[in-house]
Amino acid sequence: MKQVKSRTGNLGRPAGSDNEKVREALLQAARENFTSREFKAVSLREIAASAGVNGAMVNYYFGSKQGLYMAMVDGMFDSLEKSLPEMSESSAITVEDFSRSYCQFLGENPWWPNFMVREVLFNEGDNQDAMIRKFSSSFAPRLMQSIQQGISCGHYRQDLNPGLTLLSLMGMTIFPFLARPMAEQVLKVNLDSNMTAALSEHNIKLFLSGVVSDGEDATGAGEQS
Amino acid sequence: MKQVKSRTGNLGRPAGSDNEKVREALLQAARENFTSREFKAVSLREIAASAGVNGAMVNYYFGSKQGLYMAMVDGMFDSLEKSLPEMSESSAITVEDFSRSYCQFLGENPWWPNFMVREVLFNEGDNQDAMIRKFSSSFAPRLMQSIQQGISCGHYRQDLNPGLTLLSLMGMTIFPFLARPMAEQVLKVNLDSNMTAALSEHNIKLFLSGVVSDGEDATGAGEQS
DNA sequence: TTTTTAATTAATTAATTGTTTAATTAATAA
DNA sequence: TTATTAATTAAACAATTAATTAATTAAAAA
Numbered sequence: 397m398k399q400v401k402s403r404t405g406n407l408g409r410p411a412g413s414d415n416e417k418v419r420e421a422l423l424q425a426a427r428e429n430f431t432s433r434e435f436k437a438v439s440l441r442e443i444a445a446s447a448g449v450n451g452a453m454v455n456y457y458f459g460s461k462q463g464l465y466m467a468m469v470d471g472m473f474d475s476l477e478k479s480l481p482e483m484s485e486s487s488a489i490t491v492e493d494f495s496r497s498y499c500q501f502l503g504e505n506p507w508w509p510n511f512m513v514r515e516v517l518f519n520e521g522d523n524q525d526a527m528i529r530k531f532s533s534s535f536a537p538r539l540m541q542s543i544q545q546g547i548s549c550g551h552y553r554q555d556l557n558p559g560l561t562l563l564s565l566m567g568m569t570i571f572p573f574l575a576r577p578m579a580e581q582v583l584k585v586n587l588d589s590n591m592t593a594a595l596s597e598h599n600i601k602l603f604l605s606g607v608v609s610d611g612e613d614a615t616g617a618g619e620q621s
Numbered sequence: 622m623k624q625v626k627s628r629t630g631n632l633g634r635p636a637g638s639d640n641e642k643v644r645e646a647l648l649q650a651a652r653e654n655f656t657s658r659e660f661k662a663v664s665l666r667e668i669a670a671s672a673g674v675n676g677a678m679v680n681y682y683f684g685s686k687q688g689l690y691m692a693m694v695d696g697m698f699d700s701l702e703k704s705l706p707e708m709s710e711s712s713a714i715t716v717e718d719f720s721r722s723y724c725q726f727l728g729e730n731p732w733w734p735n736f737m738v739r740e741v742l743f744n745e746g747d748n749q750d751a752m753i754r755k756f757s758s759s760f761a762p763r764l765m766q767s768i769q770q771g772i773s774c775g776h777y778r779q780d781l782n783p784g785l786t787l788l789s790l791m792g793m794t795i796f797p798f799l800a801r802p803m804a805e806q807v808l809k810v811n812l813d814s815n816m817t818a819a820l821s822e823h824n825i826k827l828f829l830s831g832v833v834s835d836g837e838d839a840t841g842a843g844e845q846s
Numbered sequence: 847t848t849t850t851t852a853a854t855t856a857a858t859t860a861a862t863t864g865t866t867t868a869a870t871t872a873a874t875a876a
Numbered sequence: 877t878t879a880t881t882a883a884t885t886a887a888a889c890a891a892t893t894a895a896t897t898a899a900t901t902a903a904a905a906a
Contacts, residue, residue, distance in 0.1 A: 409853040409902040418853085436661035440894060450855055455895060513738060513799065528803050536807055552832045559810040560823045561832060563800070564793040571792025572785070574738065574799075578753055582761055585784040598785045606831035607777045607786060634872040634883040643883085665864060675885055680865060 419457050421447040426468040431507035434514075435465065472511065477534065479505070488542040489535055491603060495569055495596045502573040503592035509573045536562070568599050644682050646672040651693040656732040659739075660690065697736065701726070702759070713767040714760055716828060720794055720821045727798040728817035734798045761787070793824050 425447035429438040440461055444451040458464040479501050502509060543561050546552035552561075572579055572587060572595060579585040587595070650672035654663040665686055669676040683689040704726050727734060768786050771777035777786075797804055797812060797820060804810045812820070 407855050407900045409900080411902065413853060413902075415853080434659040434661055436659055436893095439892080441892090451894090452855070452896085453853085456853075461894065528806055536803075540808070546832070550834060553834050556832060557819065557823060559804070559808040560797070560816075560820055561827070562808060563797040563804060563810065563820075564824060564827055566800070567792035567794070567796025568789040569792070571796055572788040575788070575791070578761075579784070579788060581753055583765070583784040583787060585788065591785075594782065595785055595788075598782060599789060602786070602789055602831065603827070604831045604833050606827065606829045607771070607781055608829050609775060609778050632870045632885050634870080634885095636872065638872075638883060640883080661863095664862075666862090677865085677867095677885070678883090681883075686864065 418447075418449055418453060421449060422454060422457060422464060423468055423471060426464050427472075427507065430465060430468060431511050469515070472508070475505070476501070476508070487538070488545060489538045490542055491539075491546075491565065492600055494535065494539050494542075494565070495600050495603070498569050499592050499596035499599075502570065503587060503589055506573070506576070509570055509576075513574060539565070565599075565603055568602065569596075643672075643674055643678060646674060647679060647682060647689060648693055648696060651689050652697075652732065655690060655693060656736050694740070697733070700730070701733070704730070712763070713770060714763045715767055716764075716771075716790065717825055719760065719764050719767075719790070720825050720828070723794050724817050724821035724824075727795065728812060728814055731798070731801070734795055734801075738799060764790070790824075790828055793827065794821075 422443065425443045428446060429443055440454050441451050443464070444453060447453075454461060454464050458467055540558060540562050543552070543556075543558050543565075547554065547556050547558065572585070576587060579587060585591060647668065650668045653671060654668055665679050666676050668689070669678060672678075679686060679689050683692055765783060765787050768777070768781075768783050768790075772779065772781050772783065797810070801812060804812060810816065
């Protein structure tokens with residue numbers, strides 16, 4: 397009765413091995429590593445070690461490093477769509493809904509902005525096209541629709557460029573999370589859940605009415621030298 | 622007279638070799654490669670080939686791959702400060718100046734947003750701290766100062782959070798360039814010089830007065846379902 | 847039970863990386 | 877001129893990488 401569990405030599409299929417458990421451990425390790433460091437900077441050995449399995453498991457379950465990465469991407473988009481149910485419907489999204497939902501999502505999923513920007517910006521060719529399509533087919537057109545309705549019904553200014561307006565709104569929503577290190581270290585804006593809620597309300601008001609006080613002149617002529 | 626130019630074996634110091642020229646060629650190659658691909662994904666051999674010199678030249682002139690990268694970073698910040706002279710002065714920057722100058726700079730230097738975000742976001746530890754300090758010591762505090770003046774003199778709303786307001790402004794300024802592929806492919810917003818100028822004016826107006834028409838209610842109650 | 851299949855590990859493979867070295871040639875100083 | 881220094885190349889080096897393979901063991905099927 398020597399092989400208590402074949403202690404040192406862990407060869408062969410382990411007793412009670414769980415296919416799905418290993419798979420999920422690898423995906424989890426991939427998320428941890430790929431969201432904070434660049435693709436090439438993360439080695440399979442690191443991922444495997446961080447998942448507590450042998451390096452060859454990545455190729456066994458996902459075919460390749462790239463395969464694991466793509467599986468991770470799919471999972472991330474799934475979790476986005478699950479976290480933003482109101483954005484999965486087919487009607488127009490109001491500015492308020494977008495600001496609140498997206499701020500909350502970004503606050504709760506700090507890995508997302510880094511990841512999204514890296515994918516859309518840097519992985520030119522590889523995943524970029526698919527990313528852009530996936531990204532833009534979710535909420536962008538429906539938010540655009542909402543903005544265009546606002547203009548055509550006269551609620552918004554008639555001189556607004558819908559595309560630029562959408563970009564401005566997305567920018568003020570996403571950028572604070574994107575520049576989190578700068579926001580926290582330089583501006584002392586700590587993006588906890590309270591500040592996240594404050595940010596969405598701040599942005600809604602800024603987007604709709606601007607920063608200028610009621611009754612003040614907004615031409616900027618009254619500004620400080 | 623066989624050694625016409627020692628055609629194939631290009632050993633030794635070449636006639637009329639220009640120290641500064643090689644240095645600049647390497648920096649140029651570094652800019653081209655490092656701004657579009659991640660640090661680890663760019664090899665010294667690629668850079669050298671793209672500069673038309675031997676791979677060992679990187680170590681000869683810059684000590685290491687990292688040394689070349691840092692030299693490139695320094696040059697980029699120099700070009701930013703030269704391109705934005707009005708931001709190098711010591712007085713407060715108005716929202717208008719910031720929006721116009723920065724939009725123009727981003728339009729003329731499309732590599733900057735990618736590079737900046739990559740540095741501030743992803744190179745954790747290595748250059749991040751230095752980047753944040755350099756970045757924030759240039760215009761951030763003076764723009765902040767301008768916003769705080771606007772609030773304290775009553776021109777801006779009293780309920781404004783200055784930090785969030787600065788982040789919103791930076792976001793609506795930078796994001797369109799950051800999401801350029803998405804802006805162009807999905808929203809059909811082509812960021813040429815005309816659109817860049819339009820963007821800065823659009824943002825100034827939006828920042829100051831919002832999107833809602835004069836006389837309209839800005840609570841959003843009047844929006845489409 | 848016996849056979850086959852699934853899961854896991856250690857070892858190997860082939861390619862690529864950043865860096866160093868030695869050889870080589872031009873420019874410069876003595 | 878001669879000796880020394882600066883610039884360049886090809887080659888070698890050592891480390892690391894993703895991927896494959898063969899061996900091994902448990903689970904499932906026959």
